Amino acid sequence: MTKLSWSKNWLGSRRLTLLLAVVLFVVGLVALKADPREMQPSEGGLKLAGKFLQAAVQPALDYQADDLPASAPSFWSKVGRSLALTLRYAIVAMSLALVGGIVFGVLGSRAWWPAVAQGSRASGLLFFFLKCLRLVVRGVATLARSVHELLWALLFLTAVGTSPLAAVLAIALPYGGTLAKVFSELLDEEDASAAGVLWAGGASSLAAFFTGVGVRAFPDLVSYTLYRLECAVRSSAILGFLGIPTIGYHIATAYEDGHLREIWTYLYVLLAAVMVVDWWGALVRKRLSRSKPAREAGSRHDTAEELHRKRPKSWALRLSLVAAMAAVMLGWMTEKQWQSELPKERRQANLERFMMEIVPYPVRQENDWGELWPWLGERLWTKGAIGLHRTFHIGTIAILIAGAAALMVVPFAARSLAGRDPLGLPGGREMVSGFRAGVGWLLRIAALLMRSIPEYILAFLLLQVFGPTVWPLIFALALHNGGILVRLGAEVVDNRTIRAAELLVVQGGTRRATFLGVLLPDSFSRFVLLIFYRWETCIREATVLGMLGVLSLGSLIDEANTRLYYDDLFLYVLMGAALVFAGDIVSDLVRRRLRGPMVRSSAFRSG
Amino acid sequence: MNTVLQLADVEVSFGGIHALRGVSLTVEKGEQLCVIGPSGSGKSTLLGLMNGRLLAHTGSVHVFGQDVAALTARKLRGVRSELAWVPQNLGLVPNLRVLQNVLCGRAGRVGFFGLLRRMALTSMNEAEEVRALLERLGIPEKLYERTDTLSGGQQQRVAIARALYQKPAAILADEPVASVDPGRARSLLQLLTTLAKEEGITLMMSLHHVELAREFFPRLVGLQAGKVVFDQPASETSEEELRELYAVGEE
Numbered sequence: 139m140t141k142l143s144w145s146k147n148w149l150g151s152r153r154l155t156l157l158l159a160v161v162l163f164v165v166g167l168v169a170l171k172a173d174p175r176e177m178q179p180s181e182g183g184l185k186l187a188g189k190f191l192q193a194a195v196q197p198a199l200d201y202q203a204d205d206l207p208a209s210a211p212s213f214w215s216k217v218g219r220s221l222a223l224t225l226r227y228a229i230v231a232m233s234l235a236l237v238g239g240i241v242f243g244v245l246g247s248r249a250w251w252p253a254v255a256q257g258s259r260a261s262g263l264l265f266f267f268l269k270c271l272r273l274v275v276r277g278v279a280t281l282a283r284s285v286h287e288l289l290w291a292l293l294f295l296t297a298v299g300t301s302p303l304a305a306v307l308a309i310a311l312p313y314g315g316t317l318a319k320v321f322s323e324l325l326d327e328e329d330a331s332a333a334g335v336l337w338a339g340g341a342s343s344l345a346a347f348f349t350g351v352g353v354r355a356f357p358d359l360v361s362y363t364l365y366r367l368e369c370a371v372r373s374s375a376i377l378g379f380l381g382i383p384t385i386g387y388h389i390a391t392a393y394e395d396g397h398l399r400e401i402w403t404y405l406y407v408l409l410a411a412v413m414v415v416d417w418w419g420a421l422v423r424k425r426l427s428r429s430k431p432a433r434e435a436g437s438r439h440d441t442a443e444e445l446h447r448k449r450p451k452s453w454a455l456r457l458s459l460v461a462a463m464a465a466v467m468l469g470w471m472t473e474k475q476w477q478s479e480l481p482k483e484r485r486q487a488n489l490e491r492f493m494m495e496i497v498p499y500p501v502r503q504e505n506d507w508g509e510l511w512p513w514l515g516e517r518l519w520t521k522g523a524i525g526l527h528r529t530f531h532i533g534t535i536a537i538l539i540a541g542a543a544a545l546m547v548v549p550f551a552a553r554s555l556a557g558r559d560p561l562g563l564p565g566g567r568e569m570v571s572g573f574r575a576g577v578g579w580l581l582r583i584a585a586l587l588m589r590s591i592p593e594y595i596l597a598f599l600l601l602q603v604f605g606p607t608v609w610p611l612i613f614a615l616a617l618h619n620g621g622i623l624v625r626l627g628a629e630v631v632d633n634r635t636i637r638a639a640e641l642l643v644v645q646g647g648t649r650r651a652t653f654l655g656v657l658l659p660d661s662f663s664r665f666v667l668l669i670f671y672r673w674e675t676c677i678r679e680a681t682v683l684g685m686l687g688v689l690s691l692g693s694l695i696d697e698a699n700t701r702l703y704y705d706d707l708f709l710y711v712l713m714g715a716a717l718v719f720a721g722d723i724v725s726d727l728v729r730r731r732l733r734g735p736m737v738r739s740s741a742f743r744s745g
Numbered sequence: 746m747n748t749v750l751q752l753a754d755v756e757v758s759f760g761g762i763h764a765l766r767g768v769s770l771t772v773e774k775g776e777q778l779c780v781i782g783p784s785g786s787g788k789s790t791l792l793g794l795m796n797g798r799l800l801a802h803t804g805s806v807h808v809f810g811q812d813v814a815a816l817t818a819r820k821l822r823g824v825r826s827e828l829a830w831v832p833q834n835l836g837l838v839p840n841l842r843v844l845q846n847v848l849c850g851r852a853g854r855v856g857f858f859g860l861l862r863r864m865a866l867t868s869m870n871e872a873e874e875v876r877a878l879l880e881r882l883g884i885p886e887k888l889y890e891r892t893d894t895l896s897g898g899q900q901q902r903v904a905i906a907r908a909l910y911q912k913p914a915a916i917l918a919d920e921p922v923a924s925v926d927p928g929r930a931r932s933l934l935q936l937l938t939t940l941a942k943e944e945g946i947t948l949m950m951s952l953h954h955v956e957l958a959r960e961f962f963p964r965l966v967g968l969q970a971g972k973v974v975f976d977q978p979a980s981e982t983s984e985e986e987l988r989e990l991y992a993v994g995e996e
Contacts, residue, residue, distance in 0.1 A: 331832060331834050331835075331836035332837060332849075334798075334830075334832070334836055335830055335831075335832060335836035335849075335907075336849055336852045336853075337825075338796050338798055338825060338828070338830040339825060339826060339828070339829055339830060339850065339852060339911055339913075340822045340823065340824075340825035340826025340827075340828075340852070340854070341849075341852035341853045341857075341860070342822070342856070342857055344857050345852050345856070345857040346852070348857070348861075349838065349841075349852070349860065349864070350836075350838065353838055353840070354838050354839070354840065356840065357840055426840070429894065431894075432889075432890075435886070436886040436887075436888065436889070437886055438880075438885055438886050440885075440886065441873065441876070442873040442875070442876040442888060443869055443872075443873075445872075445876065445885075445886065445888045445889050446869075446872060446888075446889060448889075449842070449888075449889030450889070450890065450891070
């Protein structure tokens, strides 16, 4: 056997994959010294949880405090303003990220390369140059996204002070990187046969690429962009925890004031916003992938003009386009001042000071870069190493729990199994009619809720209940990613017609037997693929969750920030970036090995 | 200038495997010929040489009297814009309207921005021209439909409309009827050969089905393991020759 097929077998092997997962899980628990007994919430925590859940059913409709000055704006205008701000930053950031994503996405793909007959020296040189360009562009994109938006924000805030521009750039940079990466993949994977025909008919490479590949990939590009917009709304809300007055800011302050019911108001508003974007994305996706038939069918005797009048057209898509453009314009125009309110000299001075202070302290003192190594060693081998491995394990354990839970939930949540008729085959009468479908529906709603709440807010709330252990972070990551994996896993089951599964049902097999016996083994490598995708983002998220006060890279960053040790801050941010960068590369390698026919889904991709 | 295409002693190999060896072939203007042979005999490679998608390793390929290997990129594009290609998978953009897919046929003649303008803001004259073309192919009412809503047979007609809209000197078609039933394949070939004759377009095709090849093409070229086994009028091709041509696959 060749080496490739060995590793392919190894990765495809269910037994070894499961073994690896168990080993990683146990090693992680030991390394984190995570005691399952710590999962028990404290008495105060339990009480708080009770109160908090009670508040969930009666979100605040007005201020909870009654000693407010008469000049205070009404509660709903405050909520509305924070929502508007959250959406505005998300939209403006996405508009920037989209431009960067398209430019870097095209440059980072192979699809636009001129189809020159290879072999000559000139074309060899050209391709060498193009390959280098592609590598550099992809590297830059990966680098931009390996630093979490919250950390970008932290860097910008410390460098130039609080400003809307800093918030927008903090989201736009990593999102631009992610868009670029996914756009390149989509363009490279796109069927290039139409481009080949155009090119063979004398079209320039540019024209062939644009119409043959670009236009063809357009629905997927739009669909992914809308999924990222949904994520951007969440990210924008989270930036509030750094003092930017988006929804997260109001959640944090309401918590500090003990106004639990107000927290729920903000949470519900955020959830509603995220779900509206989700729903809009689904609508656009549907219309782009399958056009609605025209109201009036054209006839053989019509002229071109009559056919043009009767052509099928989608109002949903037209309105969406207008709405998207209006939203971007409004987003850019309604902000009165993008820059910080500080005068220009102050900002300049701040930036200069920041640039000076990220230079390691001993180097600054002695003006000798030889001092760097002892300083670096001291941090890397003590705190840094601990923070790094804890971050890695938190992310890994979380994704393993999420993956395991999702696999257990998928057979009950997938539409094709949850109804009365498994896989669309007549299932006969049920004891309680609609019970199974109802459970499936509830599970899907729960998954939707879980993935709509940002991990950071989940972790923040869970920490108050469970106290400062690693469990709240793990649970928060596991819940959010579990929600995503349930949806993606259900899509995998629903979108495939497997004769063997149908056969099993026809021969009297139960749903469970069908799932365990056919569907799961059949789609196993796909599930593993999904888990790897989310693993990478889990690690990325884990680098910031520690900022809530649990020892890991995030807490080191937060500590350095409060002490104003910008050199340490910068170092730990870089370490986090290195971890995410490495995870990205591993995930890419694994995916290349596991790649089979892909399921086209936006959230399926990293991000 | 009556010779459209001339291959002289051409060899092509991919990674040490000979796809074509010592192939010589001359195609005159207005001819209709069909390349037949078992899978892997080099049919696609032969067609690929003709519009310069592939280059010969030894020997020469002349299209319209010009040596393909010696052409500049611009001249090569000029040559290609005279040659339309219909691949087996048709190479249509599924999420574009039929009209826009057909307009793509003239991409080599109108340039990138010309193509963009035509696709985004199609004038009524251009639309009418495409509609008339689709009418000859029997699907005028599909002008503004999204291409992926059409049936397989209708999509083949769109691909042929695109090729005709290019106003080429020759059409190269690689197994264009491989995935439809015999009835549809027959009517499509009927349509294509008739239209090509009417327009004076040279037609070169590769086919799996020997029966169809004999029925519609006056000239047959038999390929086996990269070599031309026979090149003769269809009427002179015997059952014996055909059986031998395909015998290699059964070993």
